[in-house]
Amino acid sequence: MNSILITGCNRGLGLGLVKALNALPQPPQHLFTTCRNREQATELQDLAKKYSNIHILEIDLRNFDAYDKLIADIEAITKDKGLNVLFNNAGVSPKSVRIGATKHQDLLDTLQTNTVVPIMMAKACLPLLKKASTANEDQPMGVGRAAIINMSSILGSIQSNVQGAMYGYRTSKAALNAATKSLSIDLQAQKIMCISLHPGWVRTDMGGSSAPLDVTTSTEQMVQTLIQMGEKHNGGFYQYDGEQLPW
Template identity: 35%
Template sequence: MNIVITGANRGIGLELVRQCLTRGDTVHAGARAPEHAAELSALVQGSGGRLHVHALDVANEASVRAFAAAIPGPVHLLINNAGVRSRPDGLSDLDTDDLTRTFQVNAVAALRVTQALLPQLRAAGGAKVASISSNLGSVTDNSWGGAYGYRMSKAALNMAMRSLGHDLKQDGILAFALSPGWVRTDMGGSEAPTSVEMSVSGLLTVLGHLSAEDTGGFFDFEGKRLPW
């Protein structure tokens, strides 16, 4: 299987690369600064030529186009993983310029990358697009407020995946928003209850089981359908 993973230099993205390589996939990994992604670069040596690392700034149109042009088809699975969260992000400390950047990286970029890779996705004849969202993007589940930029961007990402689920169905391409849970990464922090290995293993298992009847849906790493 040919897989594309964005934001692959650390955390969930890096572990996605590891586990996909372990199961025998060919991976095209995007990182904003590959020259500083030491752990990702180290994986290239043992990949048997199955890991290809590319420079990718998902918020930059030219960078995304160059990235897509460097990837031969078909692409069976695209995982839009690149994301940011700035803190503090409560109302009193809100930086609206930073909020706009968060929205660009977390929401708009997933559409930008998907659009650029559409020819390769169509060539796969049954591809899947998965965007890493968050429970914090659920409007229904917002019981304590705050986290404005992150919540808003992930809610927008969810809507994008919902629309892609409808619009790409005719091409045989399925689209999903996936929540990895609260994970022990640089973003999630050391108090998070879920290891990155467990989260990623769950995400890949869920992706393997999701079908056409699930397209446009929002699921967690254990396969539970989440409320919008």
């Protein structure tokens, strides 16, 4: 990978992905990381001081008018090489989970961040992804050429839902999975791989302290899984270790 853009890197899985990618024998030449508040992203800033390939881009992803500048900033660095990977990682989980406590604003906010933002980011990054795919036409479909990775969740699986509740989070991730499938069809001709990825139940602010996986284990396995994925995985829904998940 020459370049990768990861959203939501101030903490948790996004920050873990930055560390895992820089631990590779050949890290990406450019690692674009987003956060809402640069000053508060102290650990990300420390990493950027240590690794010259990390670029911190401050943006509120719900401000769609700011996307043009984000893309321009990336293009100024990657030039004719484009962007190899968009990793839509940023997400939220509402506190209200049961139907009786569900609030309409929670639903709207969650759908905007978890579904609308990744779709609009894919749209904004498409010219750069197409440029990367063309520049690497000798490479097979995959992250070494051009790809969109959407951070989903097993909670977005309709078939696996046996516990109910979590209306905002479940519906937003199920909708994201539907978007991934459409992207994989629409971008097939451009050889841009599109997949949904479940990180596992991870000990983060969102996952909670009782989760069985730590961030390092999840993110390192996700990176290794993505490196091995190709055309046969396009449009699929997978776990961090490569296991295919039911829709």
